[in-house]
Amino acid sequence: MINFDYVRATSAADAVSRIAAFPGAKFIAGGTNLVDLMKEDVERPPRLIDISRLPLNRVEDIQGGGLRIGALIANADLAGAPPVAQRYPLLGDALRAGASGQLRNMASVGGNLMQRTRCCYFYDLATPCNKRRPGDGCSARDGLNRAHAILGASVACVATHPSDMCVALAALDAIVHVRGPTEGRALALTDFHRLPGDTPDRDTNLEPDELITAVELPPKGFAEHYSYLKIRDRLSYAFALVSVAAALDLDGDRIREARIALGGVAHKPWRDARVEDAMRGEPANAATFGAAAQALLRDARALAHNAFKIDLAARTVVRALTQAARGTPQSQTDKRIG
Amino acid sequence: MSLSAPTCIGASVSRIDGPAKVTGAAKYAAEYVAPDLAHGYVVTSRIARGRIRRIDVSRARRVAGVIDVLTHDNRPQMAAQDDAYRDDVAPEGAPFRPLYNDRILFSGQPIAVVLAEDPEAARFAATLLGVDYDEEPHVTDFLGQRDAAVAAPKGAFGPPPARGSVETALEAAPVRHDADYYVPAETHNPMELYATTAIWDADGRLTVYDKTQGVQNAHTYLCGVFGLKPEDLRVMSPYMGGGFGSGLRPQYQVVLAVLAAKALRRPARVVLTRAQMFELGYRPAMIQRISLGADADGTLRAIAHDAVTMTSRYEDFYRQETGWSGLLYACANASYAHRLARLDLPTPCDMRAPSAATGVYALECAMDELAVALNMDPIALRLKNYSERDQHSGDPYSSKNLRACYEQGAEAFGWAGRAPEPRAMRDGDELIGWGMATGVWEALQMSIGVRIVLSANGHAEVSCATSDIGTGTYTIMAQVAADMLGLPLQDISIRLGDSTLPRSPVEGGSWIAASVANGIAATADAIRADVLRLAQGLPHAPLAGAGPDDVELAEGCVVSRADPSRRTPIADALRHARLERIEREHLTEFAAPKLAHNTHSAVFAEVRIDEDLGLIRVTRVVSAVAAGRILNAKTARSQIMGGVVWGVGMALHEETLIDPAFGRIMNANIADYHVPVNADIHDIEVIFVDEPDAEINHLGVKGLGEIGIVGVAAAIANAVYHATGTRVRDLPITLDKLRR
Ligand SMILES: Cc1cc2nc3c(=O)[nH]c(=O)nc-3n(C[C@H](O)[C@H](O)[C@H](O)COP(=O)(O)OP(=O)(O)OC[C@H]3O[C@@H](n4cnc5c(N)ncnc54)[C@H](O)[C@@H]3O)c2cc1C
Numbered sequence A: 001m002i003n004f005d006y007v008r009a010t011s012a013a014d015a016v017s018r019i020a021a022f023p024g025a026k027f028i029a030g031g032t033n034l035v036d037l038m039k040e041d042v043e044r045p046p047r048l049i050d051i052s053r054l055p056l057n058r059v060e061d062i063q064g065g066g067l068r069i070g071a072l073i074a075n076a077d078l079a080g081a082p083p084v085a086q087r088y089p090l091l092g093d094a095l096r097a098g099a100s101g102q103l104r105n106m107a108s109v110g111g112n113l114m115q116r117t118r119c120c121y122f123y124d125l126a127t128p129c130n131k132r133r134p135g136d137g138c139s140a141r142d143g144l145n146r147a148h149a150i151l152g153a154s155v156a157c158v159a160t161h162p163s164d165m166c167v168a169l170a171a172l173d174a175i176v177h178v179r180g181p182t183e184g185r186a187l188a189l190t191d192f193h194r195l196p197g198d199t200p201d202r203d204t205n206l207e208p209d210e211l212i213t214a215v216e217l218p219p220k221g222f223a224e225h226y227s228y229l230k231i232r233d234r235l236s237y238a239f240a241l242v243s244v245a246a247a248l249d250l251d252g253d254r255i256r257e258a259r260i261a262l263g264g265v266a267h268k269p270w271r272d273a274r275v276e277d278a279m280r281g282e283p284a285n286a287a288t289f290g291a292a293a294q295a296l297l298r299d300a301r302a303l304a305h306n307a308f309k310i311d312l313a314a315r316t317v318v319r320a321l322t323q324a325a326r327g328t329p330q331s332q333t334d335k336r337i338g
Numbered sequence B: 001m002s003l004s005a006p007t008c009i010g011a012s013v014s015r016i017d018g019p020a021k022v023t024g025a026a027k028y029a030a031e032y033v034a035p036d037l038a039h040g041y042v043v044t045s046r047i048a049r050g051r052i053r054r055i056d057v058s059r060a061r062r063v064a065g066v067i068d069v070l071t072h073d074n075r076p077q078m079a080a081q082d083d084a085y086r087d088d089v090a091p092e093g094a095p096f097r098p099l100y101n102d103r104i105l106f107s108g109q110p111i112a113v114v115l116a117e118d119p120e121a122a123r124f125a126a127t128l129l130g131v132d133y134d135e136e137p138h139v140t141d142f143l144g145q146r147d148a149a150v151a152a153p154k155g156a157f158g159p160p161p162a163r164g165s166v167e168t169a170l171e172a173a174p175v176r177h178d179a180d181y182y183v184p185a186e187t188h189n190p191m192e193l194y195a196t197t198a199i200w201d202a203d204g205r206l207t208v209y210d211k212t213q214g215v216q217n218a219h220t221y222l223c224g225v226f227g228l229k230p231e232d233l234r235v236m237s238p239y240m241g242g243g244f245g246s247g248l249r250p251q252y253q254v255v256l257a258v259l260a261a262k263a264l265r266r267p268a269r270v271v272l273t274r275a276q277m278f279e280l281g282y283r284p285a286m287i288q289r290i291s292l293g294a295d296a297d298g299t300l301r302a303i304a305h306d307a308v309t310m311t312s313r314y315e316d317f318y319r320q321e322t323g324w325s326g327l328l329y330a331c332a333n334a335s336y337a338h339r340l341a342r343l344d345l346p347t348p349c350d351m352r353a354p355s356a357a358t359g360v361y362a363l364e365c366a367m368d369e370l371a372v373a374l375n376m377d378p379i380a381l382r383l384k385n386y387s388e389r390d391q392h393s394g395d396p397y398s399s400k401n402l403r404a405c406y407e408q409g410a411e412a413f414g415w416a417g418r419a420p421e422p423r424a425m426r427d428g429d430e431l432i433g434w435g436m437a438t439g440v441w442e443a444l445q446m447s448i449g450v451r452i453v454l455s456a457n458g459h460a461e462v463s464c465a466t467s468d469i470g471t472g473t474y475t476i477m478a479q480v481a482a483d484m485l486g487l488p489l490q491d492i493s494i495r496l497g498d499s500t501l502p503r504s505p506v507e508g509g510s511w512i513a514a515s516v517a518n519g520i521a522a523t524a525d526a527i528r529a530d531v532l533r534l535a536q537g538l539p540h541a542p543l544a545g546a547g548p549d550d551v552e553l554a555e556g557c558v559v560s561r562a563d564p565s566r567r568t569p570i571a572d573a574l575r576h577a578r579l580e581r582i583e584r585e586h587l588t589e590f591a592a593p594k595l596a597h598n599t600h601s602a603v604f605a606e607v608r609i610d611e612d613l614g615l616i617r618v619t620r621v622v623s624a625v626a627a628g629r630i631l632n633a634k635t636a637r638s639q640i641m642g643g644v645v646w647g648v649g650m651a652l653h654e655e656t657l658i659d660p661a662f663g664r665i666m667n668a669n670i671a672d673y674h675v676p677v678n679a680d681i682h683d684i685e686v687i688f689v690d691e692p693d694a695e696i697n698h699l700g701v702k703g704l705g706e707i708g709i710v711g712v713a714a715a716i717a718n719a720v721y722h723a724t725g726t727r728v729r730d731l732p733i734t735l736d737k738l739r740r
């Protein structure tokens, strides 16, 4: 861990101007990911700009429906916020599926969006990693890659994005509001994270001098038919091998609209509009769900140790959709899968 | 001496050191401070094999607050002979010498320690070290080395002699089962980080606060490595946040802290990181081949158990995995083989129930498979081959109530309701499986010294150099002393974890409870005789004419057993003799027992498996244990529960992942190295069956530190088979393996 200096931002504008003025500086919110990476010398920011006290921690209704979530609200608080519990329970469940109670108390929404992969080589400076140092090579491609990507990977990088929250946000068509030194902009959540391609060092489309200020949820919350189903190697406190955020809008037995986002399978939360479109008007039954699962994973490619994820992902999609259709979402507190 | 009415022994007594631990009064190795303390941060090797060409320390040295950087080039003198580094529990070979020379033996090896005025400066400066290596090809791929493995030397842990003629018996057996079972490397991960604080006193003597399971082992080792006079060194480890075997051998941080203290002539502290702890030792990965032959009625005709385990290139660590198979069940023909795959890794070490956790796992899965082949109930198969004798020696047991474990465990579990065929039980999306296994461990005892100081005010101090690694040794020592000295528990104080105290072996092998409890009893006998003698010096002594065996200490008095009204208060006896206290130190030796001695258990597990997704939940475990007299119902139960939880981890979660290309452990942190969390643990019921043992030792204590984990992984693996019809023979049983 290197020595660094520390300043506290007084406002969002201050934060952005400070980061623009100090190349290599980083924002710190809850610190649950950044500090770990600093301890391993993966991140070596000479300066930390503490944004954790900025007043970006409110959850506010938007005129005409929808919700605006401050980037600094803690994951635990967001999961428990009444509008989330009532209107966007899929998001609340995804948050609760992540990390541990202690971590969720510290982790912010912005930090969660920006958290980096858990690829073990990324964390170990003794091994080459293109995400850490472009051009060094990817140790995971022929290494321990049981947890790695089956969709959207590149020769350069086969890492996955580890977030649970982002999977739900992807399914909910969330919008990320950011602010740069001169102007603000909004990005669809599904455009926020990138596929690795030839630039695996870039996880997101956020510029280094931009601050995430809020996440906006459109009015449609799918509060009746949803499920967040996370499959992992132990029943809590582990990253997803595969996770699925499923949301359905049903007209009787027919699907009016379906949303399916996959976590743990790619460098970003995975959605496929074609698959969702094809479900429109179909009956909400096993055949439809199975076909959707197959279609979603059509282009999946296995590495030496993660072939099981393809089939597992398909089964998880079917189960999550079944739970959603039934109106019996996966509980995040029971010691069992429903 | 007898226990006419033991009130403390066996009772459910909460840990006497609990309040000190939760209030922070209990200090651990990294918490001792001294003026001028130097802080060390360890730098480790990034390659698995080769030589250090150069370590450039110039940038690190320029960091404000950095005092020095120690490497093999500039460290203080250390011994040149292997013998000096060979501690009490060292395996055969040339022990690792920290910072000794330029040779790299494993990735993660310490190659420098940066010393600074504060830990932050040390840690920062450590990032600035420039290290050049001459790399050599390394081999860490265990499975790839299976065929290259060499026979384990015939040491104390070598396989027992074969009996009968296994080949012939296997060929003749109407029913046979042969399979390979794999256990990955596993890492202990005790909560407390390994740390040492070394502090000079005014006379130039060194006190070393070390995280260790054996202060005297560390003491002897350090004296050897640094040529210190025994009286100039004291090693202390009064509290320990878990060891599980990882602290049996002195670990390298203790050497680095002493090196630092010597180099700087200042007090020094070295604390390892979690990642560094993964290189201290681990349960070796192993492949075990089990062949069983049986008659159609289940009578075992032959057992062959071959193990290949991993070790380092510089030491041959191995334990007797294979012998458990031939010990447990009546069988005329048994053979064993043990081979070692030598890899460019650190030497493995003991980890809870070393050899039994793994060897019995393989055996008990194989027995389950044999039961399936025989179409026989798994318990019936075990009862069919039940042995009242140690099958190696032919000796009868001092006590063996495994039968009661099967009975009471099965009853509590509801085993009778089990549908024999696999996939026969389900609940919604979940398949239900029930499995069982036998557990077996040793009942060892080692010579041990105990000192008791009994004061006229009715207080006793009991001391011994043993450790309490978190298991409850303080508490059982106090309980035994309270009963033996006839004093209330709160009037007993315990000192341990100090190399200057009476002699103790390392705390391991589940032998401390039996050893120290009997050691206290024997020392208390001497105290009782002293008190009686003093009491008999009183005018009109009520106990005149009584011999030591005619009296006991109770209620603060020495009391006639025959007539409890004849008694003299201990305080009166001492005061009359003008003594403030009496003191006895006694070394208790245990004669090699004439009878066989083991602890046993029967473990029953229920799993529920989501058929589609493969998620496995261990929803119930019943562990019925026969371990002689239980000293403390509460800490004993905790000990077994902890073993069961660990067994769940062994079955489903734990695996130290080594990348063969780099020879590095890739999940060296406790987010990625999985152990069970609360959500993975459901009902655990612990039963202690009655097992009086008048032979093993005075108090009938056998110890139960390790038996709790033995058999658990097999019971779960067998339950997984029963649920799914899929046999997974490589641990951990992760969901992907159910679908291969
Ligand atoms: C042991 C462990 C287990 C975990 N398990 C899970 C899990 O199962 N599922 C899961 O989803 N997550 C898990 N996490 C990750 C956790 O969710 C993230 O660490 C957390 O969300 C990060 O938030 P933070 O506020 O602490 O971010 P920080 O660590 O403070 O920051 C992370 C990154 O985000 C940047 N950043 C923070 N806020 C902003 C902002 N407003 N604008 C721009 N950039 C910003 C920082 O500069 C930094 O680069 C786990 C973490 C740990 C340590």
Ligand code: SF4
Residues within 6 Å of the ligand: A117, A119, A120, A121, A122, A128, A129, A130, A131, A132, A137, A138, A139, A140, A141, A156, A157, A158, A159, A200
């Ligand atoms: S998968 Fe990506 S993060 Fe992992 S080693 Fe390869 S390049 Fe690095």
